[in-house]
Amino acid sequence: MRWTQSLIPTMKETPADAEVPSHQLMLRAGLIRQLMAGAYTYLPLGWRSVQKAAAIIREEMERAGACELHMPALQPIELFERTGRINAFGSVLMKFDVPRGDRKVPVALGPTHEEVVTDLISRHISSYRQLPLTVYQIQTKFRNEERPRFGVLRTSEFLMKDAYSFASSLEQLNTTYDAMYDAYCRIFKRCGLEFIPVEAESGPIGGDASHEFMIPADNGEDQIVYCKKSGYAANLERAETGRKAPEISTPADAAELQKVDTPNVGSIEAVCGFLKCQPEQMIKTLIYLADEKPVAVLVRGDHEANEGKIRRALGADSLELADPETIQKVTGAPVGFAGPVGLECQVIADHDVPAIANAIAGANAADQHYTGVNVDRDYQLDQTHDLRNAAAGDPCPKSGEPMDLVHGIEVGHVFKLGTKYSESLSAMYLDEHEKRHPIIMGCYGIGVNRIVAGLAETRHDDKGLLWPISIAPYEVLIIPLKTDDEELMSAANSIYAELKEQGIDVLMDDRSARPGVKFNDADLIGIPYRIVVGGKGLKEGVAEVKARTDADAEKVPLDQVVANVTSLVSAAKEALNA
C-alpha cells in the first residue's frame, strides 16, 4: 500500500480527551477515530491490526477443533426472557422494538450469544453421537456501558471472538476446556502479548472452572494477585489470601479496655487522624444482612471485605450491606461506631482480626470508640475465615511467598458453563440408554480489539507504538526521502514491488513530505522494520534498514535489501510462533 492512497491521519498533538496511552497513541497514529462515547471507527491501520489478530485467532480455533459460523447480532428478546437474563443484563442490554406491519417485535442487539447458539444447537443436536462440538464466531457485540472509558479499552460496541462447546460428559467438557485454554495461550503469545492466566469466579461447576487471561497494565480495570514463585494468579475477587486460622487468645501485653470520645469521627480514616493511629490497628466492623439476618463482619482496618467470600463463609444466598436504620437497631449506634465488644448479633471475623493487639473499634455508641480491644477478653470468636480481598504482600496459598498485586486488562475468558442455558432452552441429547440429558456447555471469549488496544497500551516508547510483527498493520515501511528524484523512486519502487512479491506486508511512504516528518510518523505508527532510500545511500548503492526498536540503521546494498528484510521478518515471526 502507498501512504498517499490510504487514510492515515497522524497527529502531532495529543487530543485533550485522551488520557490512557493506548487511546492517545491509537488516535495519534491514525488507527482509530471516535464517533461518540464508546463507539470508534477503525481506520485502515487499526483495522489491519484487528484483522491480523482475528486471523491468528481463526487459525488457533480451527487447530483446537472449533468451527466457525456467524450468528445474527439482532436477537429476539424472547430468548433472553427464557434464560432470565433480560433482568441480569438490565440496562446493559440494548433493546428496542422493530415495526412489522401493525405489530412491534421486541429485539436486542446481542451482548453475547449463549442464547442464540443454544437455541441453534437445541434444534440440531439430539444424540450423544453428535458430541462433542465446538463452534465459534468473530462478531460485533453490543453492551450499553453506563460509562464507556479508557478509549477503545471499554466500549459499547466491540469485536469479540466467542466460542461455545457442547459436551455429553464432564470429561468431554474438560478436554475441550483444556484445548481452548492452550489455544488461548498460543493466540496471545503469537500476538506478542504479555499475559497472565488467572483463576476467576467459577460459577456453577466450581473448582478450576473459569480462567481469565489478563494483560498486566497500570490502566487495567481488573486487579489480580500473583506469585512469581508458584505461578499462582487469581482475580482479586477470588484470590485466596494464604492466611491460616490463628490461635485465638488474649495477648499477654493486653492493655486496659478504654472508652474514648470520638465526636463525629466515624470513618476509619477520620478515627486514625483523630486518635493518631494506623488503620491496621483498627477493627472494621461491617453490618451485613445475610438472607435478611444481620451479621457483623470484622476485618482489619486497612483491609477490604470480600462479599463473595463472606457469602460462602455464611452459606448465605443473599448478602447486602445493612442500611443505616438496621445498623442503628443492631448496634445501638449510627453508622461508623460499630464494634465487636458487646455486640448481640452473629459475628464472623477475618483471620487477621484476632491478631490485632490493643485494637481500636467502635463502641456501639454514638461518638465513642474503644481502645485496648483484645480478642477473648473483650469479644469472642469461635473461628476465623478468609473474608477479605487479598492485598499486596499476602502470602501465596501455594508457595507462601509474598504475592504481587497488579492491574490487568482482561483479553480472554474461558468458562465452564454447565447446563444453565441448555436446561432453560432445552438443548438436550439422548444417551446410549435413550435417556435425555441437558448438553454440558462451555464458553470462551476473546476481546479481539482489546488485543490491539492492549498492545498499544503496553508496547510503546516516547516516540510511538512498538508493534510485534504479527499484529503490526504493515511489517515493513519504505521511506524514499525525495519523491521527485526519479532514480531514488525507482530504487524504492523496485524494493516495494519485490517485497510484495515475497508476501511481505509493506507500506510505502510516498508522501512528498520532508524527511523529519516521515521519520517521526514512522516511529509513531511503529511499523517493525523501516527501509530508508535516500540520496546519500544511493550514491554508495545502499539503503538503510532499521528495526523500530533499534537505535541505529544498518546499510544494506540495494540488491540485498529484499533478502535481508525478508529474513528479518520471517525470523521475527518465527520467534513469536515458537
Place this chain on the structure above:
RNA sequence: CGGGAUGUAGCGCAGCCUGGUAGCGCGCUUGACUGGGGGUCAAGAAGUCGCAGGUUCAAAUCCUGUCAUCCCGACCA
C-alpha cells in the same frame, strides 16, 4: 446513576473575571526556495464561540436550562 471538569477553525489553546471588530501555534491551500529527524518566505481558505432561552442598545463573555465529551466512584452476563 452520584461527584468533578471541559465545550472557541481539523488538533492544541488564549480571549470570559471587567459585555463593544473572534485571536495564537500546528495542520490545510497556492507559489517560490529547500530537502537525512516535525523547514523558510509570501499569499490565502476555514469558526452560527456545543445548543436553547433570558438579561442588555449590544453576549464567546453575565444568568437559566439543556446536550455532549473526559475523569473519579457505583455498575459491568
